[in-house]
Every structure is written in C-alpha cells, then in structure tokens.
Amino acid sequence: MNPGDDALALLRAELGDRVDTSPESLAAARADKSGHAASGQPIAVVHARDVADVQHTLRIASSTGTPVVTRGAGTGLAGGANAGHGEIALSVRGMDRILEVRPDDLLAVVEPGILNADLNAALEPYGLWWAPDPASRAISTVGGNIATGAGGLLCAKYGVVRDAVLGVDVVLADGRLLQLGHRTVKGVTGLDLTSLIIGSEGTLGVVVGATLKLRRLVPGEVCTIAATFPDVRTAAEASAAVTAAGAQPAIMELMDAASLAAVHSLLSLPAPTPGAAQLTIQTDGAAAVAEAEAIATVLRAAGGNVAVSRDRAEGERLLAIRRAMHPAMESLGTALIEDVSVPRSVLPAMFDEIARVEREHGIVIPTVAHAGDGNLHPNFIFAGEPDEFGVIEAPAHIWAAADDLFRAALRLGGTLTGEHGVGVLKRRWLADELGEDQWELQQQITRVFDPQGILNPGKVFAP
Amino acid sequence: MNPGDDALALLRAELGDRVDTSPESLAAARADKSGHAASGQPIAVVHARDVADVQHTLRIASSTGTPVVTRGAGTGLAGGANAGHGEIALSVRGMDRILEVRPDDLLAVVEPGILNADLNAALEPYGLWWAPDPASRAISTVGGNIATGAGGLLCAKYGVVRDAVLGVDVVLADGRLLQLGHRTVKGVTGLDLTSLIIGSEGTLGVVVGATLKLRRLVPGEVCTIAATFPDVRTAAEASAAVTAAGAQPAIMELMDAASLAAVHSLLSLPAPTPGAAQLTIQTDGAAAVAEAEAIATVLRAAGGNVAVSRDRAEGERLLAIRRAMHPAMESLGTALIEDVSVPRSVLPAMFDEIARVEREHGIVIPTVAHAGDGNLHPNFIFAGEPDEFGVIEAPAHIWAAADDLFRAALRLGGTLTGEHGVGVLKRRWLADELGEDQWELQQQITRVFDPQGILNPGKVFAP
Numbered sequence: 067m068n069p070g071d072d073a074l075a076l077l078r079a080e081l082g083d084r085v086d087t088s089p090e091s092l093a094a095a096r097a098d099k100s101g102h103a104a105s106g107q108p109i110a111v112v113h114a115r116d117v118a119d120v121q122h123t124l125r126i127a128s129s130t131g132t133p134v135v136t137r138g139a140g141t142g143l144a145g146g147a148n149a150g151h152g153e154i155a156l157s158v159r160g161m162d163r164i165l166e167v168r169p170d171d172l173l174a175v176v177e178p179g180i181l182n183a184d185l186n187a188a189l190e191p192y193g194l195w196w197a198p199d200p201a202s203r204a205i206s207t208v209g210g211n212i213a214t215g216a217g218g219l220l221c222a223k224y225g226v227v228r229d230a231v232l233g234v235d236v237v238l239a240d241g242r243l244l245q246l247g248h249r250t251v252k253g254v255t256g257l258d259l260t261s262l263i264i265g266s267e268g269t270l271g272v273v274v275g276a277t278l279k280l281r282r283l284v285p286g287e288v289c290t291i292a293a294t295f296p297d298v299r300t301a302a303e304a305s306a307a308v309t310a311a312g313a314q315p316a317i318m319e320l321m322d323a324a325s326l327a328a329v330h331s332l333l334s335l336p337a338p339t340p341g342a343a344q345l346t347i348q349t350d351g352a353a354a355v356a357e358a359e360a361i362a363t364v365l366r367a368a369g370g371n372v373a374v375s376r377d378r379a380e381g382e383r384l385l386a387i388r389r390a391m392h393p394a395m396e397s398l399g400t401a402l403i404e405d406v407s408v409p410r411s412v413l414p415a416m417f418d419e420i421a422r423v424e425r426e427h428g429i430v431i432p433t434v435a436h437a438g439d440g441n442l443h444p445n446f447i448f449a450g451e452p453d454e455f456g457v458i459e460a461p462a463h464i465w466a467a468a469d470d471l472f473r474a475a476l477r478l479g480g481t482l483t484g485e486h487g488v489g490v491l492k493r494r495w496l497a498d499e500l501g502e503d504q505w506e507l508q509q510q511i512t513r514v515f516d517p518q519g520i521l522n523p524g525k526v527f528a529p
Numbered sequence: 530m531n532p533g534d535d536a537l538a539l540l541r542a543e544l545g546d547r548v549d550t551s552p553e554s555l556a557a558a559r560a561d562k563s564g565h566a567a568s569g570q571p572i573a574v575v576h577a578r579d580v581a582d583v584q585h586t587l588r589i590a591s592s593t594g595t596p597v598v599t600r601g602a603g604t605g606l607a608g609g610a611n612a613g614h615g616e617i618a619l620s621v622r623g624m625d626r627i628l629e630v631r632p633d634d635l636l637a638v639v640e641p642g643i644l645n646a647d648l649n650a651a652l653e654p655y656g657l658w659w660a661p662d663p664a665s666r667a668i669s670t671v672g673g674n675i676a677t678g679a680g681g682l683l684c685a686k687y688g689v690v691r692d693a694v695l696g697v698d699v700v701l702a703d704g705r706l707l708q709l710g711h712r713t714v715k716g717v718t719g720l721d722l723t724s725l726i727i728g729s730e731g732t733l734g735v736v737v738g739a740t741l742k743l744r745r746l747v748p749g750e751v752c753t754i755a756a757t758f759p760d761v762r763t764a765a766e767a768s769a770a771v772t773a774a775g776a777q778p779a780i781m782e783l784m785d786a787a788s789l790a791a792v793h794s795l796l797s798l799p800a801p802t803p804g805a806a807q808l809t810i811q812t813d814g815a816a817a818v819a820e821a822e823a824i825a826t827v828l829r830a831a832g833g834n835v836a837v838s839r840d841r842a843e844g845e846r847l848l849a850i851r852r853a854m855h856p857a858m859e860s861l862g863t864a865l866i867e868d869v870s871v872p873r874s875v876l877p878a879m880f881d882e883i884a885r886v887e888r889e890h891g892i893v894i895p896t897v898a899h900a901g902d903g904n905l906h907p908n909f910i911f912a913g914e915p916d917e918f919g920v921i922e923a924p925a926h927i928w929a930a931a932d933d934l935f936r937a938a939l940r941l942g943g944t945l946t947g948e949h950g951v952g953v954l955k956r957r958w959l960a961d962e963l964g965e966d967q968w969e970l971q972q973q974i975t976r977v978f979d980p981q982g983i984l985n986p987g988k989v990f991a992p
Contacts, residue, residue, distance in 0.1 A: 170773040170874040193775060215717035222714055228721065229692055244967050250870040251685055251902035252947035254678035254728040255955075255962050256989065257971045258691065261724030265717040282775045310633040312656060312745045352816035407713040411633040439714035484715035492718075499718050504707050507977065508720045514973045526719065 073132040073154065074109050080122045086111040095135075095155035096457075098142035099202075101400055102491055103457040106151025108135070113157050117235070117243060117274045123156050124272065125241035133523050134239075136268045138179060138207035142214065143403050144489025146267045146525050156272065158209055164188055165275070172280045173232060173249060178209025178273050185278075194280045197224040200485065201389065209273050215265025217485030219317045222309075222438035224281070226485070228264050235275035236263055239516040249277055262511075267487050268522035270515040284350045288316075289358035290381030291347040293370035294339065298322040298421075298433075301343035302414040304368035305437035308347070309410045311364045313357055317348040318438035319388045322417070325432040325445075328394040329387050345370070345437065346384050391434050395445045398432075400458045402446040402491075404468060406475035407484030410440040419474035420444055427467035441484035444471060473498070488526045496527065536595040536617065537572050543585045549574040558598075558618035559920075561605035562665075564863055565954055566920040569614025571598070576620050580698070580706060580737045586619050587735065588704035596986050597702075599731045601642060601670035605677065606866050607952025609730045609988050619735065621672055627651055628738070635743045636695060636712060641672025641736050648741075657743045660687040663948065664852065672736050678728025680948030682780045682851075685772075685901035687744070689948070691727045698738035699726055702979040712740055725974075730950050731985035733978040747813045751779075752821035753844030754810040756833035757802065761785040761884075761896075764806035765877040767831035768900035771810070772873045774827050776820055780811040781901035782851045785880070788895040788908075791857035792850050808833070808900065809847050854897050858908045861895075863921045865909040865954075867931060869938035870947030873903040882937035883907055890930035904947035907934060932958070951989045959990065 077085045091111045097103040109132070114120045127134045135149035137157045142148075149155035161177035164185065168174070169192050176185060182203035186195050198211055199218035206216070212234065217226045233247020247253070247260035263270055295301035301320055308318060321329070326338045338344075345365065349357040358374050365372045375381055395401040408416045413435065420442075424431050435442040446468055450458040460468075472482055472495050482492050482499050497505040509527050513519070540548045554574045560566040572595070577583045590597045598612035600620045605611075612618035624640035627648065631637065632655050639648060645666040649658050661674055662681035669679070675697065680689045696710020710716070710723035726733055758764035764783055771781060784792070789801045801807075808828065812820040821837050828835045838844055858864040871879045876898065883905075887894050898905040909931055913921040923931075935945055935958050945955050945962050960968040972990050976982070 168872070168874065170769060171872040172772070173872075215721070217715045217717075225692075226715055228724070229688075242966055244970070245964070246967065248870075248944045249872050249942045250904070250944050250947065251873070252680045252689055252870045252899075252904045253944040254948060254950055255945045256951065256959060256967070257733075257974060258678070258724045258728055259967070259971065259974075261691070261721045265721055270720075282777070306633065309635070314745070352814070352819075356815075407711075407715045409631070409634040409636075409712050410714070411631065436715075441713070441715045479712045481711045481713050481716040482718045484713065485717060487717055488719065496719060501708070503705055504709065504719070504722070507707070508722065510977045511720060511974060514970065514977060 073126055073130040076126045076130065077110055077112060077123065077154070080126060081112060081119060084113045084115060084119055086113060094140065095137060095149045098140050098145060098147055100143045100145045100489070100491060101402060101458060101460065102145040102148065104148040104150025108149035108153045108155040111155040111157055113160050115160055117237065120156065120158065120237045120272050120274050121241040121243060123154065124237055124239060127154055127520050128240050128518060131518060131520065133520050135522050136272045138210035139181065139205055141202045141206040141210065142489060143405070143486040144483070144491045146214065146487050146489030146522070148490065158272065158274065159207065161274065167192055169194060171249065174278045174280055176208055176276055176278060178207060178212070178276065180208050182206055182208055182211055189280065193283050195283055196278050197230050197281050198227045208276060212264050212273055212276060213267055214485065214487040217436070217441060219319060219436060221436065223314050223316045228261055230279045231260060231264055231276055232279050233260050233277040234263050234273050236271035237274055238271050239518060239521050247277060265487065267489065267526050269512050269526055270521065286350065286352050287354045287376055288378055288381055289349045289354045290375045290384050291358055291362055291365065291372060292384050293345045293365045293372040294342050295370050297341055298343040298417050299414050300369050301345055302417045302437065304365050304370055305345055306410055306413050307364050307368050308361055309438065313361050313364070315347045315357065315361060315438055316350045317346070319346045320435040320437040321388060322433045324430055325391060325434050328398055328432060329390045332394040332397050333387070333390055346388055348381060388434065395432065395447065399447045399449050402448070402460045402464055402468065404444045404446065404471065405441070405483045405486040406472065406480055407441040408475055408478050408480035412478045413437060413440055416442060416475065416478055416480070420471065423467050423470050423474070427463065427470065429467055490525055493526055493528060536589055536593040539589045539593065540573055540575060540586065540617070543589060544575060544582060547576045547578060547582055549576060557603065558600060558612045561603050561608060561610050563606045563608045563952065563954060564865060564921060564923065565608040565611065567611040567613025571612035571616045571618040574618040574620055576623050578623055580700065583619065583621065583700045583735050583737050584704040584706060586617065587700055587702055590617055590983050591703050591981060594981060594983065596983050598985050599735045601673035602644065602668055604665045604669040604673065605952060606868070606949040607946070607954045609677065609950050609952030609985070611953065621735065621737065622670065624737065630655055632657060634712065637741045637743055639671055639739055639741060641670060641675070641739065643671050645669055645671055645674055652743065656746050658746055659741050660693050660744050661690045671739060675727055675736055675739060676730050677948065677950040680899070680904060682782060682899060684899065686777050686779045691724055693742045694723060694727055694739055695742050696723050696740040697726050697736050699734035700737055701734050702981060702984050710740060728950065730952065730989050732975050732989055733984065749813065749815050750817045750839055751841055751844055752812045752817045753838045753847050754821055754825055754828065754835060755847050756808045756828045756835040757805050758833050760804055761806040761880050762877050763832050764808055765880045765900065767828050767833055768808055769873055769876050770827050770831050771824055772901065776824050776827070778810045778820070778824060778901055779813045780809070782809045783898040783900040784851060785896045787893055788854060788897050791861055791895060792853045795857040795860050796850070796853055809851055811844060851897065858895065858910065862910045862912045865911070865923045865927055865931065867907045867909065867934065868904070868946045868949040869935065869943055870904040871938055871941050871943035875941045876900060876903055879905060879938065879941055879943070883934065886930050886933050890926065890933065892930055953988055956989055956991060
C-alpha cells in the first residue's frame, strides 16, 4: 500500500464524488501558469463544495499526516499551488458564491472560488467594485488573490488586496473553522490575523470565505495617455517624474522595446520604433482631465512623444497592448515571469540593472512595469523540451540570471515579489530578504497554525 | 532584596542616567489617559535614546525575567501602556527623530517617539502628510499610533494606521532587532508581520522605527457642513444615508445632545436646542463643492437643518466643537471613554442600544461617533474618590453598563474597539469577540515572539 492510500480511502468514504483521481485532473493539479510543475502527482483532487467539505478534508489530512495543497483557478505564477507526490489537491474553485452584497456598508461576503472578474460583474449593477485588479482578473479567483496578496495595475491609487479585505474565514490544518477580522471600517480587537493570512500562500489555513471592502465605481471621465520615449531608461525616469510631481494616475504602465516589439508582432500592428519604450497612463475621477494635462506636461519635459485621449474606447485599445504581454511572451518561447518591486525613485536604476543582466548573461529580458508603484515583471525567455506533462523547467543559466536580478532589486531597497508570491520559485532567496532571524520566526508562526506542517509543505519557506 | 532589584542594578550599570526612579516618573508611568492605573509602580522608567538602549533594556529584562511595558506619550485610552509593580517602563518618547523623508517615493522613516502632529508639521513643507489623524494627534506618538492601530476622523476616506505603514523595525523580547516590511508600494515576500505588529499593543516587540506611507496634501477647497437634527437617531440615519448615497466625505462626525450640551457649556456658546444632535461633515479634493451640495441634499431629505460653508476658518470653528469633546467630558466628572465600532448601516440601531443602556442602568452616556466609519465613543461619566496617585477607577455599575453596551455592539456585527485597543480595560471581553479558538491561537503567536511572556504581560489577553 502506498502512503496516500489510507487518506484516499478515507476521502472517498467521506466525500464521495468530490474526490477526483482522473489522470487529467491529477496532471493539471501539478502545475500553475508559472511553467513550473511539482514532482510526481497528487493522490487526489478534492472538489470542495462547501466549508464542511474543506473541514472533512483537513481532518482526514491531519489524522493521516497527508499534505494538502489548496488550489483555486491554477493561475499562480510562483508554483505556490502546485500539488505533487503524495499530496491532496484541495480545490475551492467550486465554492464561488456571493453570499452578501451590502452597498450601505460597502462590503461583500464571498466564497473563495469566485473569479475576480465575475465578482466585479456582479457588483457593477450596485455601482460598486472590488479594487484589486491583477492582470489575470478574468481567470483568477478571489481566494487566489488573497492567498498571494495580489496587486495589479491600479494599486498606487486604489491599493492592493491587503487594503481591500476586512475579514476571512479560515479552516485550520486540524479542521477547525476560525472567523478572522470584522465587518467594520475600523477594528483593532486583538492581533490582525486577517492580514497575516493575506499573502500566506496556503501555509496557514484554507480560506473558505472573505468579507471584502468595496469601493463606489469612480464617476467621471477617464483619460488615457500614450507616451513613447527613445529608450527604456528615459521612460522610467519620466514615470518617476510623474510620481515626484505629485500626480496620482490610476494606471501607469511601462513597456520596454522588446515587450513592445513582441506585442506589436502578436497583434499584427506596425512595428514600433526600434529601442523605443512606452508609458500608458490613465487618470480618472473628478480631476481626470486636469491631471492628464499636468502629466502630459511632465512627460513632454522628460522627452516623451505624448498623445492624450478622452475617449474610453481608445483608452481600452491602448491598454490592450499592455494586456497582450503574456500571450506575446508565450509566442517567443517559455517565459519565467519575474516580479520584483522597487521604490519608485530607483525604477531607472533597476532598468539599468536589467540591461546589465541581459549583457552579462547573454539573454533578452523583455520587461513591463507597473511604473506607478515600482513593480517590474522581467520575462526570462527560454527554450527547452517539455516533460511528460508538457512542462518546461527553466534551465540553470536562466536561474543564474534571475538570481543576479533578484539581488540587484534587494540592493536597491526592493523586494523579491510584489504581487505573485514566493511559492516554490523564489523560496531560495527568501532568507536573503527577510534575514535568518525573521525567516525563522515566520516558520515558527506557521507551526502555530499547522503544527504537523501539512499545509502546502515545501512552499515559501522550504529550502 | 526585591524581585526587581537585580534588573534595576543591571539597568543602571548599562544605561546610567537613562534609568529614572524619581517618584514622579514612576507614578506617571502607572497611568495613561484612560483614567485607569496599574497596581503598584514600576521599578524604573528607562528613557531610551536609541535602538541600542532598547536592546540593552530587553536583554536585561529577558535575563532577569522582568516584564517590560513600552510607553510613548502616555495618551492611551485602554490602559495598554500602564506599568505596575515589578515592571520596567521603557519610554521611547525621546526617540523622536525623522530619519528620512522621500517625496519621490512617498515615504518617511521615523523613530517611534515623534508626535503625530510634529511629524505632519515637518512633512507639510514637502506637500506631504501622514493620514492617520487620531483626535489625540497633537499629543500622541507615531509609535503609540502603531501600537494601538489608531484611527481618527478621516479614516473612511483616507484609511487607518494599518493602511499607512510600509514597515517597522522591532526589537524582540530577547533584544534582537528585526526589520519587517518594505519600502515599496507592493511587497508580498513572506508573512505580513508588519500588519501583525500594528495594533499588537506592546505584546510582540518594541517598535523602534517605522517606514510610513505618505500622501500628497489634498489640493482644492474644503467644504464644511453643519446639520442639526431633532434627535440622535435621525442624525444617525442621516449619516448612514450619506454613505448609502455614495458620497465619501473626508470627515463625518456625529454628536448627541448630551455631548453638544457639555461642549457648548464648556466653550460658553449658546445652549443648543434640547435633544438635538449634530453632524459635522467635511468634503475635500477636486469635487469638494459638488460633493458638499449632494450631501446637503441627502441631509435635508433626512430632516436636517443644514448649513454649508466654503470658508476654511468657519470649518475649523465648527470642528473645534467636536474637538472639545474630551475636555467637556472631563468637566462633567471622570469619563470612561469607550470605542465600539459597528457597520455603518446599523449606526441608528447602535444609538438605540445606547439609549436602552442609559435607561436600564440609570446613567447618561454622552456619545460622539465617527459616523463616516461607524466608530462610536460613548462616554460613561462617573464620580469617585481619587487614589493616592489621583486615579479614579470606574465603579462596578459603570462596568455593568459598559458590558451591556459591548455585547450590543457585538450582536450588531460590531467590534469592541475600533481604534483605542484592548489594553487592560477590554481584555475580559476579548474572547467573546474572537472566540476561544482564535483567542488561544493569538496567545500562541505572542509566545513565538516572546517565549517568556515579559512583553506587556496582563495586557490584551490576560483575564
């Protein structure tokens, strides 16, 4: 008998047809959108339909010492939800109900499996939205957004997931259900365990419900600015100048020449000027037009070729170029999508470092940045042979270049991951950023929640 | 030899003249602004001048098993920083430097002892501010704001302390220094220990530095609305209607009749209409005037007698009435200032509960509310004899009424404390709100940071 057989038998007895062992499901649960996959495959995928299903699964996992990897839509970019040999893949994707919408209290209570975009479509008739907007919002779940502490395009103005969650319901490793947080704007009763859960990547418990802080849809015009610059450093300097000038755009996206070229090719647009980089900026709210004009002035002074549009459709068309980044990268080969974040003032210096890494390692790293908040996504492109599950692992020379880039970000006062999480792909750099003492302390905290270490073992902290 | 003598000798040897055992200082360290004082008095007040002083103090405390109570300006309202028998009072009030202001990155690095108002005065020439604005901002420290997770008047629009801190430097119980958080807008590397420290009331470590997230000063006009209503319930319904209508004022303060009467008397203003309650509302930013007009319409429809002013000085005069609340309460007797927070839609129901508690317990509870975010400050007024230190403890019948009120807030989906913290005064209700499982888990987390339990023992969690 294999080690997982006991757990599988118990799961089947307790959860019946929610226990899925089809080869396709087991294979799919090994991977996310990072290009990385777990070794081996899980013993089962449990499709939880309610909180009780999650509690049953965790009680069985605890009693048999079986690891549990919680999954949503599988759109992660750090391997954090990849389930491997001997593990239970616990899917909460099917728990996708909106339990409550309260326009008067500006909150909603939802299950974790709902897609971010589906939630926002449901909130729109109320004149409300949930601000976190990862680029994956059409395909990623609210639970996954919470697990990773997701960001997106609008964060400098409208905040990240941590700013938009009032409370979470969590099932602990032993199956107990805890309700953390509150339904009020203010609340400081005890330690803030809600914030501790956000971004904990499945290592502390399973989020089975969330009380979300909503915003009113922003009234008024939206202005979109497209500005091209002769090179990426000039564009980065211009974006830093916009922030330093006191403007607060809703969106400020930077694309370097390699990114622009790839997207234009994918979308069959005319080729951009060689070497040129682009900023795409949106302003919104009551002062949108005045802000756009002030930003355009800063951009022109910084050497940009600037066009401002007050047409929403034109704005969407311009942003579609940015949104085509991921498919464009896939058209070039396999991409390791990185996620460093730096203080906004050193964005130009970080682009210098990327250019240095490209030179020294002899590779091309197409890079986009959420320039409004200093979060960069360098894409390490490589070729390789897919394994039996179709997964192509990044080769050693790519990891050497990524290592060089991570250390440069840390030297500049930055962080390893702005919004994707540590998962498995960045765990070897975690102690470099946290320091040994904090790294140790964080692991001790996970043991308080999960004494046996069955929740997403090998992720975030493991060497 | 007394138990603390060893520690005192070691502190003196290590820290010299930073160790203060004057009777006045020891007596002052027993109390905060809550009206409550610790039993007995501390063995010494250590006036830390730098991080090393804090580390030395904690190493001595650890090695001798001596409890440490960290203090800032002593303006707390829950007894959380009161130091008693056998404890070291560790004051970081003298660590009040601004180490860095970065307009380009919208951040500042400060020591914990700086007063909130002094920080904002220093930021003003840069066109910047730190948004947390507790009513005590002129006398409370940034470190104390962080320890309690403070709020204030502007929170519905501009957030609480947790939204305005990027990182903290913390000395652990054993003297080790940890740097938590980041300098970037986004950052999800590991668990969010920064948020865990915020609001932890001195139980996890000593905050010796903070990286603060700043905002640009809001340009444009400020409009102030004063609206009177025949009774407090109508005023509360009007404030809920403002939120439900989609308006987002910067400030929305509610004063009930007893509060208004006390303040008018203190300020020698004409007596208000008996029974009448007041809303004082400010709008700011690019749409301030239009928002003020929209809000005035909602208030009139809700039965208010409404005046709108675009004059800043007049606005300050109107808000001065609200700001005189605490001195006005002190003029009535001793006040136990409570701090429940409820979802905004049930603010009228919470005022009904306060009226019920007043009736059933035969007391008057003047109440103000940050109506924009649902945070109420009911003031339980009582008389009594001061003890040898001038402290008047709340009598049993006042606590019975407060207990009734707390339970009503919890029934309405609210929380025990919106911004003052648990301290000693609310610890007996903590498990009622958190549930036994979470209460236990939170204490286990404190033990990870502080295995000996020397950091602020008896606060927050202790029975």
